[in-house]
Amino acid sequence: MNSRLQNQLNMVGACITLAQSNDYQSIWKNQQPADFGTDLDTLANAYGAVTAKAAQVDAATGGASDAKAAAETVLEDAAYVLARALANHFKKTGDLDRRGKIDYSKSEIVRLRAQDLVTQTTAIRDVAQSAANEAGAAGRGVTAASIAALTAAIAAYSAVMNTPRGQIVNRSALLKEIETDIAGLLDQVASMDDLVVQFGASPAGERFAQAWKSARIIVDAGGGRETTAPAPAVPPAPSSPASA
Numbered sequence: 001m002n003s004r005l006q007n008q009l010n011m012v013g014a015c016i017t018l019a020q021s022n023d024y025q026s027i028w029k030n031q032q033p034a035d036f037g038t039d040l041d042t043l044a045n046a047y048g049a050v051t052a053k054a055a056q057v058d059a060a061t062g063g064a065s066d067a068k069a070a071a072e073t074v075l076e077d078a079a080y081v082l083a084r085a086l087a088n089h090f091k092k093t094g095d096l097d098r099r100g101k102i103d104y105s106k107s108e109i110v111r112l113r114a115q116d117l118v119t120q121t122t123a124i125r126d127v128a129q130s131a132a133n134e135a136g137a138a139g140r141g142v143t144a145a146s147i148a149a150l151t152a153a154i155a156a157y158s159a160v161m162n163t164p165r166g167q168i169v170n171r172s173a174l175l176k177e178i179e180t181d182i183a184g185l186l187d188q189v190a191s192m193d194d195l196v197v198q199f200g201a202s203p204a205g206e207r208f209a210q211a212w213k214s215a216r217i218i219v220d221a222g223g224g225r226e227t228t229a230p231a232p233a234v235p236p237a238p239s240s241p242a243s244a
Helices: 003-020 035-059 067-093 096-102 106-111 114-131 144-160 171-201 203-215
Strands: 064-066 168-170
Touching: 003 035, 003 144, 003 171, 003 203, 035 067, 035 144, 035 171, 067 096, 067 106, 067 114, 067 144, 096 114, 106 114, 114 144, 171 203
Parallel strands: none
Antiparallel strands: 064 168
C-alpha cells in the first residue's frame, strides 16, 4: 500500500485511539451529541475491515499473492495482538479463568490450521467483546478497533480457507478497493469533526476537541517530506483541573 493511503489510515486510527482512551471517554459517552458514539463505533468497524484488507496487500509480493496464505497471516497477527491485550487485562483484574482461555503464544496460534484457527480466533474475539466495556480494557488494547480488525480477519480467512493454494489475490484490485474504502473513512471522520466541536463548551471538552484536531493532522510516516506539521500518534493526556 502506498504511503499516502497508509498515512491517511494512520490518521483515522489515531482519532479512534484518542476517542477510546480513558482520558476522553467520559466526555462523549452518554453525552450530547449522542451520534458521536454511534459514529465512532461505525468508524472503528470500518477501520478494522480496511486494516485487515491492507495487511493482505502488504503480504502480497510481485503484485499478487496466495490469498489463503495472506489471509491466514493477517488472522494470526490480529488474533495474537488481541489475545495478548486480553491476557494483560485479565492479569491486572485477577480474572485467571478468562485469562486461561485466551493465553496463547504466537507459535500456538500459528500452529492452528483451517477450521481450528477460525474456531480459536473466534473464541478470542468473543471473549474480547465481553470484556471491551470493562474498566481499563481499552487502555490495555481491548478496543473496538482491535476487535473489528480480528472480526474482519476471521471473515476474510473463512472466505478463502478451503480454496486451492494456487488461487491468488489481485493486488491492484485490492488497492483500488482500499483507496475507495479509505476515502469513505476520511468522509466519516470529516463528518465527526462537526460533532466534536460541540463538546467544546466545557474545559475538558475543549481539550478533547483540540486533541482531536491534532490527531486529524496527516503525518508522512514513510520518511518523505511532510506536507503538514507533525502531530503525535496519541495526543498527551489532558492536565487535571487542579494543575490547569
